[in-house]
Amino acid sequence: MSRPSPQTDRLLDLVDLLSRQPADGATLAEVARALGLSKATIHPMMVTLTRRGWLLRHPERHTYRLGPALVAAGRVAARGHPVVDAARPVVRGLAAATGLTCLAFVAGAMPGEPDELLVGEIGQPPQPPAGGGGDAHRYLRLGDRFPLKPPIGSVCVAWSDDPTAVERWLDRLGPERPADALTQIAPSLDGVRARGWSAEVDSQLRERIDLLAIELGEDHRGVEHAAALRRILGDVHRLFGLADALPAVIEPTGSYRVSTVCAPVFDGGGDVVVVLAAICASEQHHAPPRTGAEVVLLGERVAAAAAGLTAATQGRPPRTWRR
Incomplete structure (x- = not known):
């Protein structure tokens, strides 16, 4: 199993976020809030991506949206x-x-x-x-x-x-x-x-029965009912x-x-x-x-x-x- 890469995950999360709002974009604060990160953490990455053309920054609204470099990458991906x-x-x-x-x-x-x-x-x-x-x-x-x-x-x-x-x-x-x-x-x-x-x-019928058994088991008043339901559930899974x-x-x-x-x-x-x-x-x-x-x-x-x-x-x- 490959090791996780938090930095890569942040980059992809950022691209995913901005791809869902292509027209309006998002400010640095909005991006940081949506990704659950501090502005200090996300700012250097966004500056680098802007310099490389992956992002565009609006000069007045200070919002970021996906840039033309990603368009070129997308065209190459489509041809592939x-x-x-x-x-x-x-x-x-x-x-x-x-x-x-x-x-x-x-x-x-x-x-x-x-x-x-x-x-x-x-x-x-x-x-x-x-x-x-x-x-x-x-x-x-x-x-x-x-x-x-x-x-x-x-x-x-x-x-x-x-x-x-x-x-x-x-x-x-x-x-x-x-x-x-x-x-x-x-x-x-x-x-x-x-x-x-x-x-x-x-x-989904089986999944709903599973959840009901769990809920009944968590309630001490429903322990006996949960046990009976699990027996029924076993039959459902077999059938x-x-x-x-x-x-x-x-x-x-x-x-x-x-x-x-x-x-x-x-x-x-x-x-x-x-x-x-x-x-x-x-x-x-x-x-x-x-x-x-x-x-x-x-x-x-x-x-x-x-x-x-x-x-x-x-x-x-x-x-x-x-x-």
Whole structure:
């Protein structure tokens, strides 16, 4: 595991802060307050960044905003990731067509650390739906990282030629990994390959039961209730396993609280380079129930966008592609 760098974190926090208010900028005092640092600590860094063109300082308002040097760096970064650049209009079009927040995740890794997905583009729907999914973008930023912990990332391992890839992915569950995890997940991955897209089912019910058990346990009057709830919770965890979080088959007449629908974009070597995702739930709303037919329609739409992006960027599906 790499060692943390506080100075680097401060720099990135500063850039993130100013990127969220591009027009107005922020004063030295506002930056220091937002980052929880003293003005004496942040001032030398901001002076250096201004001299290098990373920041611009307004001569009268004394506010700072991002400078032209970052524009040049951003253009170089875009040229270095042509698939991500090509994904931007696709993601925005998908958001407009579905009415959901849609994302382009970049499949990336850090040496010595688990693989993660990075948010490369965010598409916002014109009018967020009342049922959820439309306000997810408020809690997401470009560059946010998501660990590939099952069921997240199934589209990244479903087509892998590496026989150990699924095992390494399941190992990220840590102590939560069931003894029969591979047996549970195998039909689900078969379903992902057969459809060409994944549907991750909302697990917030289990999380809410977990929190309720904790709250009852902290109240001495609820100790007995908490013990009973934990026994029930154990049954829920056994009944609602990996196969339920990542259904192998989507029944058209069934009802599903799908949180995310994902499809892979392949590069020229047949590896997943980008994941397109439609977000059906958010921090403020649980995933609304959808019929299986509605889920399939959404999945096919995301998969079609991903397939079009693969073709447009000269990618090709892997040998195990079965659509």
